[in-house]
Amino acid sequence: MIKTLDEIAKFINGQLIGDKNIFVSQISPIKKAKEGDITFIFDKRELKKNQANQIDATCVVLPEDIETIFCPKIIVENPKLAFARLLELFNPTTLPPPGIHPTAIISKDAKIGKDVSIGAYVVIGDEVEIGDGVVIYPLTNIGHKVMVGNESILHSNVTIYDKVKIGKRVIIHSQTVIGSDGFGYIKTGSVHYKIPQKGEVVIEDDVEIGAGVTIDRATLGATVIGQGTKIDNLVHIGHNVKIGKNCIIVAQVGISGSVTIEDNVTIAGQAGVSDHVTIKENTIVAAQTGVMKDIGPNLIVSGLPARPHQEEMKIKALIQKLPLLAEKIKVLEKKAAELENR
Amino acid sequence: MIKTLDEIAKFINGQLIGDKNIFVSQISPIKKAKEGDITFIFDKRELKKNQANQIDATCVVLPEDIETIFCPKIIVENPKLAFARLLELFNPTTLPPPGIHPTAIISKDAKIGKDVSIGAYVVIGDEVEIGDGVVIYPLTNIGHKVMVGNESILHSNVTIYDKVKIGKRVIIHSQTVIGSDGFGYIKTGSVHYKIPQKGEVVIEDDVEIGAGVTIDRATLGATVIGQGTKIDNLVHIGHNVKIGKNCIIVAQVGISGSVTIEDNVTIAGQAGVSDHVTIKENTIVAAQTGVMKDIGPNLIVSGLPARPHQEEMKIKALIQKLPLLAEKIKVLEKKAAELENR
């Protein structure tokens, strides 16, 4: 793919400083970029002065002009967004073409939309509805009474249990399981009696779910993943959980049953949330945190148990100083003994 | 499904207070329940007095009579058990009918029991024995010399390696792997030489295993999951591990190689157990705990490293007070200096 700087500046709504007829053919990181490449400076502070002279790229996209850079520049408001859009421009995604592979086994009761691509050895159950433009990669299994909205993509080896509703433009990566039974038992004597899990899972529009994720169905009602929420790999989401809109759930997070997470919450990697807890909107939970009671809104928390991050930082600093504090206590004890003896 | 209160009271061995000919048609949570619904109060203390008047359900199941509730009531010893049983009554599970899908590839050396259901694109190896009434969902792979006991259910996209023994009434959810190689190497120079993993895995009767779980085969002998133990999603169980009967292993727990877990142990989410450790019977391990040496029996532990929970709670409270303790030390130092100067 070859583009002129003029074409690129227009595509990313940027202001070009330099010759508009020059061509670039690929995106490269700043240190690796060479003749013919376009590169990015996301934040002026990243750039040390002596580096400016060493840029070998043909063009740099950046948030404001830097005079020590002499190659053609494109100034944009949001270089990260420009980067994402140019990445797609130079490396367009090629989805499998529409068509149903002859080995796909699709129930006669299923309704399949227009321009759908269904791969080899896909299995689709009764009363399933697949929207227009959906792509299902090979070896994925979809149970009964499942709905998949328009333009959603299910990668290979995915399992969707019965009665799961998936919205539009949802992306589900490989080995993810949606709708497995919630983990619920009643102890009768020494035996754990299984509580049947009869609810559903609802994945709203524009959700992306990473690889190897497990999302359990509700006991009654629905486990819900809100619109625009993004979930990383190997995340566990228990039964009856409600996640709001535009949340970010990073890899290996564990969310116990009946948790409520409101809109715009970020939970960083390997954090855990105890059952029945509510995390209110705009809360950020740091990595490896253990959230054991309701928190938020508009708060950064960390630690085990989770506390306001500033408080946790103070406590962590004092823990680091414990040897010193212990030493001070020893000195004080000695002085106290001396003073008593006077 | 419609049932009279009389039918329901008999089914759950309860005492009905109210008209036995009234019908109900579904179970609902207490706040959402309306005319025609049956709901539950699991514990009298959940119920605030003013809520009793607001119950719109047609019938409430509860552990003892509450006089401020005026609708028909059914008194039972264990409302949670009654809930589980009524959930199944109103929403009966429909397993796939017996039969072997023509695309299933089954070794001629495999023995398949009666009334077995084998889904599309299932692959079954040599010398496998599948018991009566077993259900295997699509796209599951079973290696050689595997035994699956009567009435067990394997969901789709499961992998069972060679030489795994699965008991009766075992449930295995999607994307779970049983019998992968244990993680064992010998360092010779800078290279890690693989220790072959030649043992087996034994899953005893009535075990349930969640989605995305990995259970490694033993180096020699067997990795064992004891009868009635329940394992949640994304749990890792290393080689040579022995888990006793009726244990509860919550999501994302990691159990290292050669660990022994005795009967009736509960390990909460994201906890980890170091290799060769024994957790004795009736121990409860809190979430995110790190068990690094033998613990139990009959103990609740938490923390990193794991300690008796009460001790950990005391320590956690003091950690919370560290800023205060540091302040007190500062005050004492000042006083000590003053006293010295007198």
Next chain:
Amino acid sequence: MIKTLDEIAKFINGQLIGDKNIFVSQISPIKKAKEGDITFIFDKRELKKNQANQIDATCVVLPEDIETIFCPKIIVENPKLAFARLLELFNPTTLPPPGIHPTAIISKDAKIGKDVSIGAYVVIGDEVEIGDGVVIYPLTNIGHKVMVGNESILHSNVTIYDKVKIGKRVIIHSQTVIGSDGFGYIKTGSVHYKIPQKGEVVIEDDVEIGAGVTIDRATLGATVIGQGTKIDNLVHIGHNVKIGKNCIIVAQVGISGSVTIEDNVTIAGQAGVSDHVTIKENTIVAAQTGVMKDIGPNLIVSGLPARPHQEEMKIKALIQKLPLLAEKIKVLEKKAAELENR
């Protein structure tokens, strides 16, 4: 399999003390070993004196002679290596025979090497190159433009996305995903805009990857797993990560995006590494550690945040003593008050 002690001593380069014509037929752990078994003492210190008389094995392999053991002995330099080699000798691995199952769907553009075994319902995309002697178990999906080096083994239900390069003698266990999209978004308003993930994954020679692992493709460039590195189950490796040679990554470790891990690093179970961090060579990271900034080389670290292990041990010991320290402060306060009042 039956072998004479002479054959065995030669096979493991050991010095036999005892009758070279005696037969053994299997390996057993020392406590279970009986007539006809060969067993191992890896470290002399494991053996209590009174146990030496209780060995019922026909032969013991050990690192130096122990005079209180009277049965035939084989002295070797590295008993663990001898154990690994004898395990394979007595229990040889049987891989599926070469051949392509008729249900495998292989693109016409794919190049398949010699003596390759491809199982049932495997799907292989365009421009894929499969080396000689490769084994691919059933139900595995390989995207487009993937390379798999000679003698690599892919277990069942594995997913390899497009543009992944896998070296020689690589082993990938079931349910593992290689090449899923990295977790990258740009927030524009309240919406998370997806950064396309257009890079690759490179798995070098002699890597072993456990079950249920997820390795994300790079945004640009490649996520790299270095030669001889071994990865346990349910590990997450983010986009743009570079892992060096001969590393050990234990189960449920999470490695965030753009992390660099140099050669010979060990990361124990459930540890996490923050994005853009470098772990220098020969570093050992303890279980459940949180590595939040660059560490190493040649260091053992633990704690949250990660510190040198000795320092963390000292701090952990003081945390354990916090109730005592708090008590001491109380005593000091009392004494200070008394002294002031004098």
